[in-house]
Amino acid sequence: MRTSRIRLLAATGATLAALALTACEDGTGTEDEGAGSTSRPTATATTDKPSDAGKDDSAAGDPTAAGGSQDAGSGGKDTGSGSGGKGGNTDDDKAEDGADDGPETRVACNGSNTTVTARPVSRPLNHMLITVKNTGSGPCDLTYYPVLRFDEMQWVPQPIEETKPQAVVGIDPGESAYAGVLLSAADGSGDGGTTGHKLAVGFQGRTPNSSGGPSAIPSLPAKGVYYDSTLAVSYWQQSMDDALTY
Numbered sequence: 106m107r108t109s110r111i112r113l114l115a116a117t118g119a120t121l122a123a124l125a126l127t128a129c130e131d132g133t134g135t136e137d138e139g140a141g142s143t144s145r146p147t148a149t150a151t152t153d154k155p156s157d158a159g160k161d162d163s164a165a166g167d168p169t170a171a172g173g174s175q176d177a178g179s180g181g182k183d184t185g186s187g188s189g190g191k192g193g194n195t196d197d198d199k200a201e202d203g204a205d206d207g208p209e210t211r212v213a214c215n216g217s218n219t220t221v222t223a224r225p226v227s228r229p230l231n232h233m234l235i236t237v238k239n240t241g242s243g244p245c246d247l248t249y250y251p252v253l254r255f256d257e258m259q260w261v262p263q264p265i266e267e268t269k270p271q272a273v274v275g276i277d278p279g280e281s282a283y284a285g286v287l288l289s290a291a292d293g294s295g296d297g298g299t300t301g302h303k304l305a306v307g308f309q310g311r312t313p314n315s316s317g318g319p320s321a322i323p324s325l326p327a328k329g330v331y332y333d334s335t336l337a338v339s340y341w342q343q344s345m346d347d348a349l350t351y
Contacts, residue, residue, distance in 0.1 A: 214245035214276060215308040215318030223304055223323040232349060233286040239276040247274045247341035249309045251284050255301030265351050268339035283348035285339040288332045295333030302329040
Protein backbone atom coordinates (compact mmCIF):
# COMPACT_ATOMS: atom_id res chain seq x y z
CA MET A 106 0.00 0.00 0.00
CA ARG A 107 2.78 2.34 0.91
CA THR A 108 4.67 1.33 -2.20
CA SER A 109 1.72 2.24 -4.40
CA ARG A 110 1.52 5.70 -2.82
CA ILE A 111 5.22 6.30 -3.47
CA ARG A 112 4.79 5.30 -7.10
CA LEU A 113 1.79 7.63 -7.48
CA LEU A 114 3.73 10.55 -6.03
CA ALA A 115 6.66 9.80 -8.31
CA ALA A 116 4.39 9.70 -11.35
CA THR A 117 2.74 12.95 -10.34
CA GLY A 118 6.11 14.64 -9.88
CA ALA A 119 7.29 13.48 -13.27
CA THR A 120 4.14 14.83 -14.88
CA LEU A 121 4.57 18.21 -13.21
CA ALA A 122 8.20 18.34 -14.26
CA ALA A 123 7.22 17.60 -17.86
CA LEU A 124 4.57 20.33 -17.80
CA ALA A 125 7.05 22.82 -16.39
CA LEU A 126 9.59 21.96 -19.08
CA THR A 127 6.98 22.33 -21.80
CA ALA A 128 5.90 25.71 -20.42
CA CYS A 129 9.47 27.02 -20.45
CA GLU A 130 10.02 25.94 -24.00
CA ASP A 131 6.83 27.75 -25.13
CA GLY A 132 7.93 30.98 -23.44
CA THR A 133 4.72 31.11 -21.41
CA GLY A 134 6.29 30.26 -18.10
CA THR A 135 4.06 28.72 -15.53
CA GLU A 136 1.21 31.16 -16.17
CA ASP A 137 -2.30 29.83 -16.11
CA GLU A 138 -4.97 30.61 -18.69
CA GLY A 139 -5.62 34.04 -17.14
CA ALA A 140 -1.98 34.97 -17.55
CA GLY A 141 -2.00 33.52 -21.03
CA SER A 142 -4.86 35.80 -22.01
CA THR A 143 -2.68 38.83 -21.14
CA SER A 144 -0.34 37.85 -23.95
CA ARG A 145 -3.11 38.30 -26.52
CA PRO A 146 -2.65 42.11 -26.79
CA THR A 147 0.56 41.19 -28.60
CA ALA A 148 -1.61 39.56 -31.25
CA THR A 149 -3.95 42.56 -31.10
CA ALA A 150 -1.02 44.89 -31.77
CA THR A 151 -0.35 42.79 -34.83
CA THR A 152 -3.94 43.17 -35.98
CA ASP A 153 -3.56 47.01 -35.77
CA LYS A 154 -1.56 46.89 -39.00
CA PRO A 155 -4.71 46.69 -41.16
CA SER A 156 -5.75 49.95 -39.48
CA ASP A 157 -2.47 51.52 -40.68
CA ALA A 158 -3.17 50.18 -44.10
CA GLY A 159 -6.53 51.90 -43.93
CA LYS A 160 -4.73 55.17 -43.21
CA ASP A 161 -2.54 54.61 -46.23
CA ASP A 162 -5.64 54.03 -48.35
CA SER A 163 -7.24 57.25 -47.14
CA ALA A 164 -4.02 59.10 -47.86
CA ALA A 165 -4.05 57.73 -51.35
CA GLY A 166 -7.53 59.14 -51.78
CA ASP A 167 -6.45 62.53 -50.41
CA PRO A 168 -5.84 65.05 -53.28
CA THR A 169 -2.88 66.42 -51.36
CA ALA A 170 -1.18 63.05 -51.06
CA ALA A 171 1.56 61.94 -53.40
CA GLY A 172 0.53 60.00 -56.45
CA GLY A 173 -2.07 60.22 -59.15
CA SER A 174 -4.53 62.29 -57.11
CA GLN A 175 -2.00 65.08 -56.62
CA ASP A 176 -1.16 65.05 -60.31
CA ALA A 177 -4.82 65.39 -61.12
CA GLY A 178 -5.02 68.42 -58.85
CA SER A 179 -2.01 69.96 -60.57
CA GLY A 180 -3.57 69.28 -63.90
CA GLY A 181 -6.67 71.11 -62.75
CA LYS A 182 -4.60 74.15 -61.87
CA ASP A 183 -2.82 74.09 -65.22
CA THR A 184 -6.14 73.91 -67.03
CA GLY A 185 -7.43 76.94 -65.13
CA SER A 186 -4.30 78.87 -65.92
CA GLY A 187 -4.52 77.99 -69.57
CA SER A 188 -8.14 79.04 -69.86
CA GLY A 189 -7.35 82.29 -68.08
CA GLY A 190 -4.59 83.03 -70.54
CA LYS A 191 -6.89 82.42 -73.48
CA GLY A 192 -9.53 84.66 -71.94
CA GLY A 193 -7.02 87.50 -71.63
CA ASN A 194 -6.38 87.37 -75.37
CA THR A 195 -9.95 87.48 -76.57
CA ASP A 196 -11.33 90.53 -78.33
CA ASP A 197 -14.27 90.62 -75.94
CA ASP A 198 -11.96 90.97 -72.95
CA LYS A 199 -10.04 93.73 -74.66
CA ALA A 200 -13.26 95.54 -75.39
CA GLU A 201 -14.32 95.19 -71.76
CA ASP A 202 -11.14 96.53 -70.19
CA GLY A 203 -10.67 99.20 -72.87
CA ALA A 204 -7.21 97.97 -73.83
CA ASP A 205 -7.78 98.95 -77.46
CA ASP A 206 -9.40 102.26 -76.64
CA GLY A 207 -6.82 105.03 -76.61
CA PRO A 208 -7.36 108.49 -75.11
CA GLU A 209 -9.61 110.85 -77.04
CA THR A 210 -7.59 112.75 -79.64
CA ARG A 211 -7.53 116.47 -78.95
CA VAL A 212 -6.72 118.79 -81.82
CA ALA A 213 -5.70 122.44 -81.77
CA CYS A 214 -8.23 125.10 -82.62
CA ASN A 215 -7.04 127.16 -85.59
CA GLY A 216 -8.21 128.87 -88.75
CA SER A 217 -9.15 125.55 -90.40
CA ASN A 218 -11.70 124.34 -87.86
CA THR A 219 -13.06 127.59 -86.38
CA THR A 220 -14.59 130.90 -87.38
CA VAL A 221 -13.03 133.98 -85.79
CA THR A 222 -14.52 137.41 -85.29
CA ALA A 223 -12.92 140.57 -83.90
CA ARG A 224 -15.00 143.58 -82.82
CA PRO A 225 -14.31 146.66 -80.67
CA VAL A 226 -16.47 146.93 -77.51
CA SER A 227 -17.68 150.00 -75.67
CA ARG A 228 -16.77 148.64 -72.25
CA PRO A 229 -14.15 148.43 -71.07
CA LEU A 230 -12.85 151.43 -72.94
CA ASN A 231 -10.39 150.85 -75.82
CA HIS A 232 -10.94 147.10 -75.89
CA MET A 233 -11.70 144.57 -78.59
CA LEU A 234 -13.20 141.09 -78.22
CA ILE A 235 -11.96 138.11 -80.24
CA THR A 236 -14.43 135.22 -80.50
CA VAL A 237 -13.46 131.73 -81.73
CA LYS A 238 -16.27 129.32 -82.59
CA ASN A 239 -15.57 125.61 -83.15
CA THR A 240 -16.94 124.59 -86.55
CA GLY A 241 -15.29 121.16 -86.58
CA SER A 242 -16.79 117.75 -85.83
CA GLY A 243 -14.88 117.24 -82.59
CA PRO A 244 -13.54 119.24 -79.64
CA CYS A 245 -10.48 121.44 -80.05
CA ASP A 246 -8.13 123.21 -77.64
CA LEU A 247 -6.91 126.79 -77.42
CA THR A 248 -3.49 127.05 -75.81
CA TYR A 249 -1.86 130.13 -74.30
CA TYR A 250 -3.01 133.34 -76.03
CA PRO A 251 -3.67 134.57 -79.58
CA VAL A 252 -0.73 135.98 -81.52
CA LEU A 253 -1.97 139.23 -83.07
CA ARG A 254 -0.60 141.11 -86.03
CA PHE A 255 -2.11 144.25 -87.47
CA ASP A 256 -1.15 144.92 -91.08
CA GLU A 257 2.65 144.64 -91.38
CA MET A 258 3.35 145.09 -87.68
CA GLN A 259 6.86 143.94 -86.73
CA TRP A 260 6.28 143.27 -83.04
CA VAL A 261 4.09 140.90 -81.09
CA PRO A 262 1.63 142.20 -78.44
CA GLN A 263 2.42 140.73 -75.02
CA PRO A 264 -0.09 138.71 -72.96
CA ILE A 265 -1.68 139.97 -69.75
CA GLU A 266 -0.29 137.41 -67.29
CA GLU A 267 -3.06 137.94 -64.74
CA THR A 268 -5.49 136.35 -67.21
CA LYS A 269 -3.67 133.01 -67.47
CA PRO A 270 -6.23 130.21 -66.86
CA GLN A 271 -5.69 127.14 -64.70
CA ALA A 272 -6.14 124.74 -67.62
CA VAL A 273 -6.19 124.60 -71.39
CA VAL A 274 -9.40 126.04 -72.82
CA GLY A 275 -11.34 123.44 -74.80
CA ILE A 276 -14.25 124.08 -77.16
CA ASP A 277 -16.88 121.54 -78.14
CA PRO A 278 -18.37 121.69 -81.64
CA GLY A 279 -20.64 124.73 -81.94
CA GLU A 280 -19.24 126.34 -78.78
CA SER A 281 -17.03 129.43 -78.46
CA ALA A 282 -14.09 130.79 -76.47
CA TYR A 283 -12.76 134.33 -76.18
CA ALA A 284 -9.79 136.67 -75.78
CA GLY A 285 -9.79 140.34 -74.86
CA VAL A 286 -7.51 142.93 -76.49
CA LEU A 287 -6.40 146.16 -74.85
CA LEU A 288 -5.95 148.45 -77.87
CA SER A 289 -4.58 151.59 -76.28
CA ALA A 290 -4.04 153.27 -72.92
CA ALA A 291 -7.10 155.14 -71.68
CA ASP A 292 -4.90 157.94 -70.26
CA GLY A 293 -3.06 158.45 -73.53
CA SER A 294 0.26 157.25 -72.09
CA GLY A 295 0.98 155.00 -75.04
CA ASP A 296 2.97 156.09 -78.05
CA GLY A 297 3.26 155.15 -81.73
CA GLY A 298 -0.50 155.11 -82.14
CA THR A 299 -1.79 154.01 -85.54
CA THR A 300 -4.85 152.52 -87.20
CA GLY A 301 -4.88 148.91 -88.36
CA HIS A 302 -7.06 147.73 -91.23
CA LYS A 303 -6.11 144.08 -91.33
CA LEU A 304 -5.71 141.62 -88.48
CA ALA A 305 -4.19 138.12 -88.41
CA VAL A 306 -4.95 135.93 -85.40
CA GLY A 307 -2.33 133.24 -84.88
CA PHE A 308 -2.77 130.05 -82.79
CA GLN A 309 -0.10 128.43 -80.65
CA GLY A 310 0.64 124.73 -80.32
CA ARG A 311 1.28 122.63 -77.21
CA THR A 312 4.53 124.44 -76.50
CA PRO A 313 4.82 128.23 -76.21
CA ASN A 314 5.43 130.12 -79.46
CA SER A 315 4.95 127.00 -81.58
CA SER A 316 2.49 126.93 -84.47
CA GLY A 317 -0.98 125.55 -83.76
CA GLY A 318 -2.06 125.60 -87.40
CA PRO A 319 -3.38 128.11 -89.93
CA SER A 320 -4.07 131.65 -88.78
CA ALA A 321 -7.46 133.33 -89.09
CA ILE A 322 -8.14 136.66 -90.77
CA PRO A 323 -11.25 138.20 -89.18
CA SER A 324 -12.88 141.29 -90.70
CA LEU A 325 -12.33 144.67 -89.05
CA PRO A 326 -14.59 147.74 -89.13
CA ALA A 327 -14.25 149.76 -92.34
CA LYS A 328 -12.64 152.63 -90.45
CA GLY A 329 -10.07 150.28 -88.95
CA VAL A 330 -8.96 149.85 -85.35
CA TYR A 331 -6.73 152.28 -83.47
CA TYR A 332 -3.94 150.90 -81.27
CA ASP A 333 -0.72 152.08 -79.66
CA SER A 334 2.35 150.71 -77.89
CA THR A 335 0.28 149.50 -74.92
CA LEU A 336 -1.45 146.93 -77.13
CA ALA A 337 -1.86 143.71 -75.09
CA VAL A 338 -3.98 140.57 -75.22
CA SER A 339 -5.49 138.20 -72.66
CA TYR A 340 -5.03 134.45 -72.57
CA TRP A 341 -7.84 132.42 -74.10
CA GLN A 342 -10.86 132.33 -71.80
CA GLN A 343 -13.91 130.12 -71.54
CA SER A 344 -16.23 133.07 -70.95
CA MET A 345 -16.66 136.51 -72.52
CA ASP A 346 -16.72 138.24 -69.14
CA ASP A 347 -13.36 136.79 -68.14
CA ALA A 348 -11.86 137.89 -71.46
CA LEU A 349 -12.93 141.51 -70.92
CA THR A 350 -12.01 141.77 -67.24
CA TYR A 351 -8.65 143.45 -67.92
